[in-house]
Structures are given as structure tokens and as C-alpha cells.
Amino acid sequence: MHGLGFKNKTMSRLEYLAPKKFKFWDQVLGIWQNAKVDFRQRLENGTAKQLPRETLISKTQGMLIVNHLGKIRAEGLLEDAKFAADQALDYFCSTWWKNTDQNRYLDKSLPPGEKSLIWLNPMRDGMFLCALLDRWDDVAKLAEWIDNSLSPENRFELTDDAYSVFFMYLGSKLRSVPLAREAEMPDFIRKSKSKKAKLLLPLLDAALSKSQKDFDKAMVAALKHYEKYEVEDVANFHYWVAIPHSLVWLIAQRNGLTFPALPPNLDALIVRRETALEGLDMP
Amino acid sequence: MAEDNAAIAWATRLAMRHCLSQRHVDLTWSRRFARESIITKQRLLTFFVFSVDAGSAAAAGDYRRAIKALTGIDADEIKKLKSEFVKRGLDDLKKDSIQTAINAAAGGAGPLYFDFGLPEQDDEDHPGKLKRGKIGAALELVKNIAGSAATKTNYGQEKLGEFGTYLMANLLGFNLTDMNRAHWRYGPDFIFRHDTYQDFWAVVEAKGGTSKLKTSKLKAPSLPNGWDTTVAGYGTSPYQQMGARWIEFWLRHTIDKNGFNSSGTDLEASFNNGDPMLAMVVSLNLDRKQEVKLGMQAFIPEHGGTGFNAWVGF
Numbered sequence: 308m309h310g311l312g313f314k315n316k317t318m319s320r321l322e323y324l325a326p327k328k329f330k331f332w333d334q335v336l337g338i339w340q341n342a343k344v345d346f347r348q349r350l351e352n353g354t355a356k357q358l359p360r361e362t363l364i365s366k367t368q369g370m371l372i373v374n375h376l377g378k379i380r381a382e383g384l385l386e387d388a389k390f391a392a393d394q395a396l397d398y399f400c401s402t403w404w405k406n407t408d409q410n411r412y413l414d415k416s417l418p419p420g421e422k423s424l425i426w427l428n429p430m431r432d433g434m435f436l437c438a439l440l441d442r443w444d445d446v447a448k449l450a451e452w453i454d455n456s457l458s459p460e461n462r463f464e465l466t467d468d469a470y471s472v473f474f475m476y477l478g479s480k481l482r483s484v485p486l487a488r489e490a491e492m493p494d495f496i497r498k499s500k501s502k503k504a505k506l507l508l509p510l511l512d513a514a515l516s517k518s519q520k521d522f523d524k525a526m527v528a529a530l531k532h533y534e535k536y537e538v539e540d541v542a543n544f545h546y547w548v549a550i551p552h553s554l555v556w557l558i559a560q561r562n563g564l565t566f567p568a569l570p571p572n573l574d575a576l577i578v579r580r581e582t583a584l585e586g587l588d589m590p
Numbered sequence: 591m592a593e594d595n596a597a598i599a600w601a602t603r604l605a606m607r608h609c610l611s612q613r614h615v616d617l618t619w620s621r622r623f624a625r626e627s628i629i630t631k632q633r634l635l636t637f638f639v640f641s642v643d644a645g646s647a648a649a650a651g652d653y654r655r656a657i658k659a660l661t662g663i664d665a666d667e668i669k670k671l672k673s674e675f676v677k678r679g680l681d682d683l684k685k686d687s688i689q690t691a692i693n694a695a696a697g698g699a700g701p702l703y704f705d706f707g708l709p710e711q712d713d714e715d716h717p718g719k720l721k722r723g724k725i726g727a728a729l730e731l732v733k734n735i736a737g738s739a740a741t742k743t744n745y746g747q748e749k750l751g752e753f754g755t756y757l758m759a760n761l762l763g764f765n766l767t768d769m770n771r772a773h774w775r776y777g778p779d780f781i782f783r784h785d786t787y788q789d790f791w792a793v794v795e796a797k798g799g800t801s802k803l804k805t806s807k808l809k810a811p812s813l814p815n816g817w818d819t820t821v822a823g824y825g826t827s828p829y830q831q832m833g834a835r836w837i838e839f840w841l842r843h844t845i846d847k848n849g850f851n852s853s854g855t856d857l858e859a860s861f862n863n864g865d866p867m868l869a870m871v872v873s874l875n876l877d878r879k880q881e882v883k884l885g886m887q888a889f890i891p892e893h894g895g896t897g898f899n900a901w902v903g904f
Contacts, residue, residue, distance in 0.1 A: 331851050338850055349862075358842065358862055366849055423835055428846070461829075463839050464776035541770040542851035 367391035395433025453478030469499030
């Protein structure tokens with residue numbers, strides 16, 4: 308703790324992340340319960356469209372992050388996490404959207420002007436949930452959805468195509484057959500303006516090549532940038548932590564790497580199996 | 591002089607409310623505002639104090655009540671502004687009446703436009719003549735505090751447009767919520783919620799001076815051949831600023847950033863239920879005629895679903 312200016316004090320992960328403006332703690336469990344009930348009703352009556360599906364995955368992940376922060380442990384969270392992982396698989400791997408007005412969000416075969424694919428966040432969160440639960444076969448199934456017909460998601464002014472391409476690259480590495488354009492992707496990311504994607508790339512490469520030294524170095528560099536420029540104090544917890552980096556850590560862990568020694572402020576950003584599932588029955 | 595001081599106080603407090611609406615202390619715009627101005631030391635100091643006051647105020651307020659308090663209950667100018675809405679059938683500001691008025695005005699096919707000047711007042715020093723009203727004078731003073739050069743840029747004009755937008759949205763019965771903005775720089779300027787009809791939301795873009803909605807594509811990234819080239823740009827009509835896809839993207843982003851805030855989940859419920867929303871562009875031009883232009887359009891779900899219909903841009 309010395310050197311960080313927090314003498315003689317054991318700080319929690321939550322305190323390191325210091326969300327100053329979030330003032331809705333008393334609403335969190337209620338919002339979570341309502342979201343679960345609402346989604347199951349929508350599933351039953353056939354109105355579970357794109358946004359409710361994405362939201363359920365995101366909010367379940369949010370509750371796991373809250374557990375990681377040591378703030379709230381929701382009852383039955385492990386079962387809910389498994390259910391959300393199932394829904395992530397369903398989102399991408401079934402055809403619930405066929406013959407509905409929702410097809411433009413997921414039908415890759417539509418012409419560019421007719422589709423508005425929404426895949427980036429559900430893919431990131433779905434892969435993370437499955438990896439967290441050690442369901443690597445399901446991660447591979449999600450990665451199969453990332454095929455050669457996929458393009459970066461249209462994010463309007465945010466223009467973070469390189470971030471989309473990073474997940475296409477990650478998917479390519481995890482699927483049975485690499486994408487045809489995999490070799491072009493690192494260059495595209497390196498030449499982009501997205502430092503987030505640029506720093507994630509060596510982290511993933513180190514995790515895949517099982518290079519502990521490179522992984523440790525890349526993790527510190529990526530998290531320092533992420534903490535400074537990407538973390539946001541908003542009313543959704545996945546903006547407080549580094550989910551893409553946490554996903555890459557789970558891949559590294561599977562490849563036999565050990566968790567790097569990080570300063571506590573950076574350590575708090577990585578949601579891990581032993582923190583997110585702490586106190587829950589481990590799968 | 592006393593009137594000037596009152597107007598400065600009015601404008602500063604209005605600006606303070608504006609800054610608080612950003613949901614975080616964002617002085618970036620004020621720095622940029624200042625940088626773009628040809629500013630004297632005195633003006634810089636005044637503007638700095640103005641910015642710090644605005645940014646450091648403690649709590650967000652009730653804008654509708656604030657504006658009423660600042661301008662006086664049932665002030666003539668407010669009445670005159672309201673009368674512009676009444677003329678177009680918007681006196682009963684239920685969502686149905688707004689939709690009906692929009693459809694009636696545009697044959698159901700296009701947006702409803704308003705175009706009127708800020709109210710003027712009798713000039714007591716020059717009988718028979720009119721002078722700028724309190725609202726116009728206050729906005730003019732904001733412009734002068736910042737330095738007139740700043741207001742010649744679209745960015746500066748837009749900031750002034752946002753002050754005016756508050757007023758218009760409040761007159762229509764809307765207020766801000768405690769939601770986080772989707773992005774500190776991009777996206778619609780405001781997402782308002784109706785005071786009385788809580789499931790009625792408005793997505794509002796402020797335009798200052800002569801600036802227009804963005805329609806051109808952003809600089810296309812050098813994507814490898816074979817990937818869609820329609821990404822990362824406004825492209826055709828639904829993808830332009832305040833186009834259906836653009837609004838939908840930013841609504842989703844707002845909902846995501848407010849996933850554990852009750853206002854955010856209420857907006858999400860309205861989105862999922864396909865509640866009609868109001869899309870509005872407010873343009874304020876202080877340089878010439880002190881005029882206000884409003885374009886309003888209902889933003890309704892398609893096929894009874896959650897996607898929203900494309901609508902005519904401005």
C-alpha cells in the first residue's frame with residue numbers, strides 16, 4: 308500500500324475503482340430482479356427481442372462485477388450466470404430473429420444498407436461469461452459465429468472499428484478454422500488510432516503464445532491506458548472494469564499462465580474466476 | 591445597469607444548469623470555447639469564473655421550475671413563446687396531441703416545423719419601438735461573455751443553441767433526468783423525459799447559428815477490401831445525425847450506460863415497449879433575427895417492434 312498513498316489501510320477493489328458518482332446502490336438488486344423477471348416473461352410470450360437479450364447478458368455480467376467488487380452478492384447468481392451464458396449462445400447460435408423485424412441486428416447475409424448488426428458487446432460479454440464458467444466449448448461456438456462475412460459494427464461517431472477487428476481477430480484465433488483475413492487484422496489494428504485495441508493485441512498474442520513475460524508486460528501497459536482513458540463512472544458496472552482484458556486473462560489462464568503481479572488499482576480492473584464467483588458455488 | 595446585472599445572473603444560472611446536465615464536470619467544451627475565442631484577459635477571467643461556477647455547482651435542478659423562477663412566473667415572454675406552440679395545437683402537451691399535431695401539419699409524412707423570433711419588449715426609452723426581450727438579452731450576454739468570435743464558430747453557436755433548447759423543451763413539459771450522457775461529446779444533446787407522462791421521452795439535438803445536421807460520412811477507415819464500407823459513417827438518411835438508426839444507436843448506448851439507474855431502466859422499458867418518442871431539433875440564431883427554429887417528429891416503432899422507423903431529416 309505504501310507508495311500508492313494509502314498508508315495503513317486495506318482497500319477493497321471497489322475503493323480502488325472509486326466510483327464517485329454512482330448513487331443507486333439501493334436500487335441495484337431491485338433493478339436486477341426486475342430485469343430477470345421481465346426477460347423470462349418476454350421469453351415466454353415471445354417478445355424477447357434484441358435489446359432485452361443483450362441487456363440480460365450485460366446485467367448478469369454487471370452483478371458478477373459487483374460480486375468481484377465485494378459490494379453485493381446476489382442470491383442464485385451462479386445459476387443466473389449459467390442462464391445468461393445460455394442466452395448468449397442463443398443470441399448468436401440460434402435463429403430466433405428469423406422472419407421478424409429483428410433480423411437486421413443479426414442476419415449477416417443482408418446487404419450492407421439493410422442490416423445494423425449488433426454483435427460487439429454481446430460477443431464480448433457472452434465470451435467472457437462462458438470463459439468465466441469454464442465453458443470453452445461454448446466460447447468456441449460463439450467464435451464460430453465470427454465468420455468471413457462479418458464486418459466491424461457500425462458505431463457511428465465512436466468509429467472504434469479497430470476494437471471490432473480485435474474481437475474478429477480473437478474469434479479467428481478461437482474458432483476451428485481461422486478467418487481468411489486474419490493475417491491482415493493485426494496490421495489494421497496497429498495502424499488504427501485505437502490505443503485500447505493496439506494494447507490488447509500484444510496481450511492476446513502473449514496469452515496465445517503462452518509467453519508469461521510478454522503477457523505480464525502487456526497487461527500492465529494495457530491496463531494503465533485503460534484505467535486512464537476507458538474507465539467510466541457511469542451506472543453500469545462493466546464500464547468500471549476491463550472486461551476485454553479479463554477475457555484475455557481467462558484465455559491465458561487456460562493456456563497455463565499465471566496471474567501477473569499488478570498494483571492493486573490495476574488488479575481491481577481484472578474480473579477473475581476467483582473474484583467474480585467468490586462465495587458462489589464454483590462450477 | 592441593474593437590468594444588465596440581472597440578465598447576466600439569469601444567463602449564468604441558466605448556463606450552470608446546462609453544465610450540470612452533462613452529468614459530469616466537463617470543462618473541455620469551455621476550454622475549447624475559450625481557445626476558439628479571441629479573448630482578452632478580462633474576458634478570460636470572467637469566462638473562467640463562469641465555467642468553474644457552472645462545473646462545480648452541487649446538484650442538478652428542476653429546469654422547468656428554474657426557468658420559470660428566472661424569467662418570472664407567467665412572464666410575457668414565456669406566454670408569447672408558449673403561444674407559438676398553442677397555435678400549432680400543442681397546448682395540451684400529451685404525447686397524442688404532439689403526434690396528432692405533427693401528423694396534421696405534415697400529412698403524416700414529415701416533421702413539424704416551427705420558426706419564430708424570440709419575443710421582444712417595448713422600449714421605454716424609445717416609445718413605439720421594440721427592443722430585445724429578457725431571454726434574447728440574456729443569451730446575447732452569454733455570447734458577449736464568451737467573446738463574439740466564439741459564437742461565430744459552429745461549436746460556440748451550438749452551445750448557445752443548447753441554452754435555448756432547454757427553454758423550448760421545458761415549455762413543452764420535458765425535463766432532464768439523472769441519467770448519464772451516452773458520450774461526453776457525441777450523440778444527441780439531450781434526452782428529456784416528460785414531467786407528466788413519464789413514459790414519453792424526447793431526443794433533442796441543439797443547433798446554433800447556421801449549423802446543420804451532419805449528413806456526410808465520417809472519414810472512412812481504411813478497412814481491408816471486402817468489408818462493408820458503410821460502417822463508421824452517417825451514410826444515407828437513416829444513418830445521418832438524428833436519423834432513425836443514429837437515434838437508435840445512441841438510445842441503446844444511453845440505456846447501456848444507465849443499466850443500473852432507474853431512469854435508465856425506464857427508458858429501456860419505453861424502448862422495448864415501442865412507446866413513441868419525440869425527436870426534436872432546435873436551432874437558435876442570435877446573430878441576425880434572434881430566431882428559433884424547431885423541427886419535431888414522432889419517432890415510432892416499426893412493425894410493432896422495437897426498431898424505429900426512419901424519418902425525414904432536417
